[in-house]
Amino acid sequence: MYIVVVGAGKVGFHLTKSLMAEGQEVLVIEKDGEKVDRIIAALGGTAIQGDGAEVATLELAGVERADVVAAVTGHDEDNLIIAQVAKGRFNVPRTVARINNPRNEFIFGQLGIDATVSATQIILSIIQQEIPEHPFVHLLTLQEGGIGFLQLHLGQDSPVAGKTMGEISLPQDTAVPLLIRRGVPIVVASDTMLQAEDKLIAVATTRQESTLRDYILGGEG
Amino acid sequence: MNIAILGCGRVGARVATQLGASHDITIIDWNSSSFERLGEDFEGRTVLGNGIDVDVLRAASVGQADVFIAVTDGDNRNLMAAQVAKHLGVPRVLVRVYDSERCGIFSQMGITTVSPTIGGARRLYEMLVDSREDH
Numbered sequence: 001m002y003i004v005v006v007g008a009g010k011v012g013f014h015l016t017k018s019l020m021a022e023g024q025e026v027l028v029i030e031k032d033g034e035k036v037d038r039i040i041a042a043l044g045g046t047a048i049q050g051d052g053a054e055v056a057t058l059e060l061a062g063v064e065r066a067d068v069v070a071a072v073t074g075h076d077e078d079n080l081i082i083a084q085v086a087k088g089r090f091n092v093p094r095t096v097a098r099i100n101n102p103r104n105e106f107i108f109g110q111l112g113i114d115a116t117v118s119a120t121q122i123i124l125s126i127i128q129q130e131i132p133e134h135p136f137v138h139l140l141t142l143q144e145g146g147i148g149f150l151q152l153h154l155g156q157d158s159p160v161a162g163k164t165m166g167e168i169s170l171p172q173d174t175a176v177p178l179l180i181r182r183g184v185p186i187v188v189a190s191d192t193m194l195q196a197e198d199k200l201i202a203v204a205t206t207r208q209e210s211t212l213r214d215y216i217l218g219g220e221g
Numbered sequence: 222m223n224i225a226i227l228g229c230g231r232v233g234a235r236v237a238t239q240l241g242a243s244h245d246i247t248i249i250d251w252n253s254s255s256f257e258r259l260g261e262d263f264e265g266r267t268v269l270g271n272g273i274d275v276d277v278l279r280a281a282s283v284g285q286a287d288v289f290i291a292v293t294d295g296d297n298r299n300l301m302a303a304q305v306a307k308h309l310g311v312p313r314v315l316v317r318v319y320d321s322e323r324c325g326i327f328s329q330m331g332i333t334t335v336s337p338t339i340g341g342a343r344r345l346y347e348m349l350v351d352s353r354e355d356h
Contacts, residue, residue, distance in 0.1 A: 053297055055322035077273050080304075081297040081323070088326030107275050111304050 001025065004066045004092075006052030006082050007073035008035040011098060015072060017043055027061050053081045055089060063090045072098040072117075076108075083113050109146050109206070116141075136213050139201075146206040152216045156196045159218045166190035174204040174212040225249070225286040225311070227272040227302050228293035232317065234258035236290060241265050247281055250293075272302045275309075284309035292317045303332045 001024050005012050008030035019026045020043060028047040030036045039047040050057035052071065063069060069086040071079035076099055083095035099105050099118035108116045125138055137151040154161050160168050165188055170176065178201040179186050179194070186192065194200070204212045222244045226233050229250035237248045238259060246265030249272050250256065256267045270277035272293065283289060289306035291299035296318045303316045307330070314332050318324055321336040328334060 053323065054320055075297070077295065077297040077301040080301050084300075085323060085326065088329070101274070103274060103276065107305055107308065110308055 001067040002027075002062075002065055003068045003070065004029065004058075004061050004063055004086075006030075006069065006071045007079075007098075008032070008039050008047065009072070009074055011072045013039065013043075015070065016045055020045060029057060029061055053078055053085060055085065058086065058090060063092060066090070066092050068092070068094045068096065070096045070098075072096075074100055076100050076104045080104075080108060080111065080113065084111070087112070087114075105141075106206070109141075135217050138209075141206070148204055148206055148209055150202045150204060150209065150212070152200040152202055152213065154194060154196050154198045154200065154216070157218060158194075158196065158216060160194050160216055161196045161198075163194055164190065165192050165194070168194075171204075171208055171211045171215055173208045174202060176200050176202045222287045223247075223285060224288045224290065225278075225281060225283045225306070227289070227291045227299070229255040229258060229267075230292065230294060231258070233290075233292045236292070237265060238263060247283070247286070249277065249281055249283075273298055273305065275305050278302070278305055278309060283311060286311050288313045288315065290315045296320055296323060300327055300332070303327075304330065307331060 003019055003024050003026050005016050005026060006029045008028050012028060016026050016028055016039060026045060028039050028045060029050055029052040030047060031051055033049050036047045036049045039045045048061060063086055069083065069092045071082035073079055079097040083097045086092040087095050094114050096115045096117060097108060097113045099108060099116050102118050102120040105116055105118050105121060135153045135155060139149040139151055141148045176188050179188055180199040200216065202212060224240055224244050224246050226237050226246065226248045229248050233248060237246050240246060241263055247268060248265060249268045249270060251269065251271050253269050268281040272278065283306050289303065289311040291302045293299055299316045299318060303314045307314050316332055316334050318334045318336055319338050321339045324334040324336060
């Protein structure tokens with residue numbers, strides 16, 4: 001695969017290193033000449049100095065034959081435009097944008113970026129999973145279609161505890177394909193009885209996440 | 222008309238003061254000293270904040286604007302803010318972009334781009350050609 005990485009800060013440097021170790025063909029675009037030299041000297045990689053949002057720079061990098069463009073600079077607005085120019089002008093099949101401000105995650109999804117990576121969001125999810133009292137955990141977001149995977153921990157007072165899946169009617173655009181009971185995964189069928197302490201693994205559109213949460217946990221979660 | 226302007230630099234402040242007499246203006250900038258460019262007679266609203274932050278644009282009621290104009294000194298910041306404004310429902314969005322090569326794909330998204338690079342170069346060229354013809 002040919003992968004173009006824009007931004008050679010800490011994230012870009014280590015991403016390039018890992019991709020090269022996998023045997024991928026990687027080219028780095030970076031504004032700062034010193035960071036360009038570092039990529040070449042430390043990794044023996046290919047790097048060019050330039051503005052990755054500029055069409056001329058992307059042309060020089062041969063982006064039209066790239067399989068992936070990963071925009072990982074420290075500026076969200078740059079990452080968004082780089083990904084959009086790569087897709088809109090050069091038809092790059094897959095674009096990934098790093099998000100520095102977690103508030104931009106939703107808007108990036110709305111603006112057509114294939115995949116986003118937010119370190120803040122990832123760390124937050126891991127912390128939430130470690131806190132046993134947290135009844136609602138966001139596990140993963142698929143930007144294509146804006147679909148989220150969620151974990152819902154049923155309490156004694158959950159309105160659906162003691163009911164079978166067939167007895168309840170989930171909100172539109174949501175599904176509960178799996179639950180974890182005492183550490184064992186169970187595929188959910190219509191006769192599966194939901195119990196307190198079950199962890200439901202749910203899938204929902206971003207828009208319906210809070211509706212599902214209120215329906216399953218009773219609005220207090 | 223209700224007009225929201227992002228960036229109170231020379232261009233933003235000038236547009237704001239020119240339109241201020243006959244339109245409702247909201248001007249946004251992340252540096253409070255930039256608003257000094259507006260002068261004492263400016264009657265519009267100033268909002269301090271980061272213009273690519275959807276919450277800042279919402280708090281500035283950008284969604285109710287008839288026109289959104291992005292004229293900060295960053296092309297990418299202008300283009301991102303314009304898309305957020307469009308997402309909030311602003312019907313007309315105008316953006317200054319220095320790198321004109323970048324403009325094409327954004328006009329497809331319904332964003333009108335203005336490139337002072339192209340305009341300035343064309344004007345200089347015309348002046349040159351005109352002065353040659355005078356001789």
